[in-house]
Amino acid sequence: MKILALNGSVRKYGNSEVLLKQALMGAEAEGAEVEILNLTDYDIGPCRGCGLCLFKDNVCQVKDNTNEIFAKVDACDGLILGAPCYFLELTAIVKQLIDRCWIRGHNQVGLKRKPASVIVPYATRGWIPYVFMQASILFNVMCLDKINQAAVCTQGISEVVLDQDALDLADRMGRELAVAVRNQDFTYRGEKGICPSCHDNLLRVLKDRETIECPTCGMRGKLNLADGKIEVQFDEKSWEDFRFKLNVAYNHFAYHIAPSKDYFLRTKDERKIKSQKYREYLAK
Ligand SMILES: Cc1cc2nc3c(=O)[nH]c(=O)nc-3n(C[C@H](O)[C@H](O)[C@H](O)COP(=O)(O)O)c2cc1C
Numbered sequence: 618m619k620i621l622a623l624n625g626s627v628r629k630y631g632n633s634e635v636l637l638k639q640a641l642m643g644a645e646a647e648g649a650e651v652e653i654l655n656l657t658d659y660d661i662g663p664c665r666g667c668g669l670c671l672f673k674d675n676v677c678q679v680k681d682n683t684n685e686i687f688a689k690v691d692a693c694d695g696l697i698l699g700a701p702c703y704f705l706e707l708t709a710i711v712k713q714l715i716d717r718c719w720i721r722g723h724n725q726v727g728l729k730r731k732p733a734s735v736i737v738p739y740a741t742r743g744w745i746p747y748v749f750m751q752a753s754i755l756f757n758v759m760c761l762d763k764i765n766q767a768a769v770c771t772q773g774i775s776e777v778v779l780d781q782d783a784l785d786l787a788d789r790m791g792r793e794l795a796v797a798v799r800n801q802d803f804t805y806r807g808e809k810g811i812c813p814s815c816h817d818n819l820l821r822v823l824k825d826r827e828t829i830e831c832p833t834c835g836m837r838g839k840l841n842l843a844d845g846k847i848e849v850q851f852d853e854k855s856w857e858d859f860r861f862k863l864n865v866a867y868n869h870f871a872y873h874i875a876p877s878k879d880y881f882l883r884t885k886d887e888r889k890i891k892s893q894k895y896r897e898y899l900a901k
Contacts, residue, residue, distance in 0.1 A: 625700025
């Protein structure tokens, strides 16, 4: 059993690294083989949006190290992501990796599902609204089932070594990941959130001012107040329309992306003529 840790912090011996290493120690104690990758050691270029990965040989045309990361993810049995909160979200390298998963998000049929957890060091209470959203997106497009998510308040480089509760939490998360792999039980064990799918508490009010949506998963329902507490009653149908479900991802490809290729090819000459002035304008 192999547990892989992905570190999204550029800081050497930073809090993410410490927490991930503690989690790996926990996983090792449960019999796992472990490995840690610093994402910033890899050249992860931006997705070029060329679409060739979806239409030509299922291969990304960008020549960098991202495929090495994908190979490591494919070879592991469970994964833990550690990344600090930077300006309310995870670090940019995580988003860069998400964008490069376009090909994977549409090609999940046959991929083995695996458990994953995320741990996020942050410094300012209340300044972490989008961190779990990004982890959920990354896990969904990598075919990983989130079994836990946690944020730890800590600031300076490796300061988290002074917080025994945080280290114990990381250790437990590593152990439970190994146990989840061993038992092939990927149920969510973290703190429950309002969204029954990603367990985040982010909510979006739709234009009708009646419907509430989990912005990450696309689950929709109606808001309720029960004993003064906010609840959302999600429609049963929401589970069918869950944004990252295999058939929804397939339909997105089959009915949205694939037909766009025909349109693109059909309009080639017209585009060429009409885009000429934009190519010439401010051209160097
Ligand atoms: C550019 C930058 C932006 C940050 N933005 C936030 C933020 O929005 N919310 C927060 O709670 N902490 C923020 N922090 C603090 C880090 O999340 C915190 O120091 C964390 O422990 C760093 O983890 P690391 O040592 O693994 O890099 C920011 C730090 C930096 C350098």
